[in-house]
Amino acid sequence: MRKTSAGRSAAAACALLLAVTACGSDDGDRAAKAPEKLGKGEGKVNIIAWAGYAEDGSNDPDADWVHPFEKKTGCRVDTKVAGTSDEMVSLMKTGQYDTVSASGDATLRLIASGDAAPVNTELVPHYKDIFPGLKMRPFNSKDGRMYGIPHGRGANLLMYRTDKVSAAPDSWRAVFEDADAHSGHVTAYDSPIYIADAALYLMKTKPSLGIKDPYALDRGQLDAAVALLKKQHRAIGEYWSDYQKEITAFRSGDSVIGTTWQVIANLAQADKAPVKAVMPKEGATGWSDTWMVSTKAAHPNCAYKWLDWIVSPKVNAQVAEYFGEAPANAKACAETADPRHCAVYHADDESYYRRVHFWTTPIKQCLDGRENTTCTDYAQWTRAWTEIKG
The missing domain is CATH 3.40.190.10 (Periplasmic binding protein-like II)
Structure with missing residues (x-):
């Protein structure tokens, strides 16, 4: 059962918005590049996440997908929990974070400001199992390029x-x-x-x-x-x-x-x-969150390892149940503790989600x-x- 707040309010002051986005400029995303291959992990990854997305067992001993990731990859996770989309946008501008679980009311701002880079989905093996209805959407792609890996909806x-x-x-x-x-x-x-x-x-x-x-x-x-x-x-x-x-x-x-x-x-x-x-x-x-990678990422290899880990079937199922959402990975439905979870959240019902207009950042x-x-x-x-x- 979910025990943490998603805290998605985006009601920060207009001055902050004017400082962090140009929402009509695409100079930043034109310059951004996706890596062609990955190297050795840097030993660390700095994450901005909604509460409940990067659990390490400290809130609930049964909810821990951070430590298994660290053990498997050697990438130590440092998580900053953000309470609003505006806070995430502001934090990403600092260049101190490698990846963020951005909602659709932040994604286009991060692309337009040049703070999020396009993602090479071939370097995220589990991307192939993401529900098709979450790929190449207006809130997570631009000019035929994905700018992140879908997390849930x-x-x-x-x-x-x-x-x-x-x-x-x-x-x-x-x-x-x-x-x-x-x-x-x-x-x-x-x-x-x-x-x-x-x-x-x-x-x-x-x-x-x-x-x-x-x-x-x-x-x-x-x-x-x-x-x-x-x-x-x-x-x-x-x-x-x-x-x-x-x-x-x-x-x-x-x-x-x-x-x-x-x-x-x-x-x-x-x-x-x-x-x-x-x-x-x-x-x-509705909302669909996307794991985006910073153009200034100091630990891009570990960031990509995190992207693949968080949407792997078992982990994506854990997050979806803990947080209370439909998983992004179609294979996650076979991994949920509650066999009815995906039915309750309409995870594989594309006709249902065709009626949902996912949060997308308004731009000029x-x-x-x-x-x-x-x-x-x-x-x-x-x-x-x-x-x-x-």
Whole structure:
């Protein structure tokens, strides 16, 4: 069972974003090179990771895939646990870290700023077993090159208390247009990337806005999403980024409806909270993390060894169960302690994930293919998020 927080909030100050990304420049990634071959391990690897991704047994003696890696490779692991995507971007700029488990709201920033290098997937033997639906995606590739190795994925679902919400919701309308029905008890994910949830709803319900990709919003489309979120804000009881706080809020009844992850729903139900989680008919946003290698990596050989280790079937299964997500390696499903894990998280259900719009860093170059339009970037989304929350 998962015992640590993913802590994915990306609500850092706009000044930080302006300092760490140019989100329209590609000078950095053009210069980056992937190695053609690997040499001897350097004896160490410096990692930036979400909590639960690089466990060494100190949090849970049954969760340790770091020490076996060190024993096998001779590469000592030094892990920096990051609490937000913005923190990861900032840390990668220092050049002190070799690899990072970046979410889609950070990956394109790292590519654009030249802090992440393309990855030679032939040097990661287990890459061949990664689910095809995770390869060459807009959030982990550029110009036909992979910029990392997929780690896992999950969807942002709609959760509600069955004793407080009389009609089972099947649409995000319940937390947007109809949010006032549960005023003071609606919850939402605390991050600028949540703007994409409103954009996805508008994409499906207001076709006149012309939204084709919830992460590719021109100024007018962003304004429409912001207006919807400002309306929702009046009904929000609290925004969440710590999954334990959301579980507590749903158990107490402080929150009765809002966005969630499958693992949160599982844990809330285990705590006897009367909740259900659904994928609404409009689909959902979601997240897929990618292990990226720094262009300044001092220990690239050990970094590549880590990339292959963390997505090897047994280890990827361990991480997926501990953290609460679908593994990236298709062979990991045969290695999970719970034989139902991959079914619960829809690991091999590509039709399910085709309905999920994975977090992708908004950039000025429209991700939906528009060439004569300037889209809003993550810095603008961050300013908008501050404005939404007042």
